[in-house]
Amino acid sequence: MHIELEEDLVALLKELAQSAERKARELIVLGLYREGELSSGRAAELLSMERADFIRHASALGKGVVQSATDEFVVVTGTETHYVLETPAVPDCPFHDSVRATHAGVAAGPLLLMRSTTPRAFFFSGESHHCGHRAVADAKAGVNTDANVAARGPRSGSRGQAFCELFRFETRLCCRTCAFKRVCTKTQALALMPCTRPA
Numbered sequence: 001m002h003i004e005l006e007e008d009l010v011a012l013l014k015e016l017a018q019s020a021e022r023k024a025r026e027l028i029v030l031g032l033y034r035e036g037e038l039s040s041g042r043a044a045e046l047l048s049m050e051r052a053d054f055i056r057h058a059s060a061l062g063k064g065v066v067q068s069a070t071d072e073f074v075v076v077t078g079t080e081t082h083y084v085l086e087t088p089a090v091p092d093c094p095f096h097d098s099v100r101a102t103h104a105g106v107a108a109g110p111l112l113l114m115r116s117t118t119p120r121a122f123f124f125s126g127e128s129h130h131c132g133h134r135a136v137a138d139a140k141a142g143v144n145t146d147a148n149v150a151a152r153g154p155r156s157g158s159r160g161q162a163f164c165e166l167f168r169f170e171t172r173l174c175c176r177t178c179a180f181k182r183v184c185t186k187t188q189a190l191a192l193m194p195c196t197r198p199a
Contacts, residue, residue, distance in 0.1 A: 084179070088177040096130050096132070098132030112172060128174070130174060142162065144162070163187075175190060
């Protein structure tokens, strides 16, 4: 295969001490990996990297959650030790309780009174890490498309996936208790959260 590159792009790669062939190979492998066409192991092998190094590298390029196999996820949280923060930024939000959300007419369904695998939710109604608000659940579940990618930002899930990168394994986590809240809550998708930030 032969790919022609403009001279200024080749010059930039040389300036950055990067081989055009190596960079093209990396971008192709990363693209196929993000689309689910390559496993993390195979992608690492194609780039002559250790699997753990490849996952860290792929995550550093814009994705905090990488699915490496069915029901196996790698979550890269930066300086946080876990994707779930210890306490929510809005601890007294009434929508941590789905019953209150139901009375307000804004509950996400179904009502979760215990940990669940369908829908996938570790936190349930009444726990400070649970969100029972329908608008938040709908925003998090909304599918990324070419038409809405600008409003969702680079850290949202891949095209065809839910906006929330965690949504594949945690559907009811309160956005204010998530390690990615600083990124996601700045997007148009979650701009109008029903809870309010602390003063």
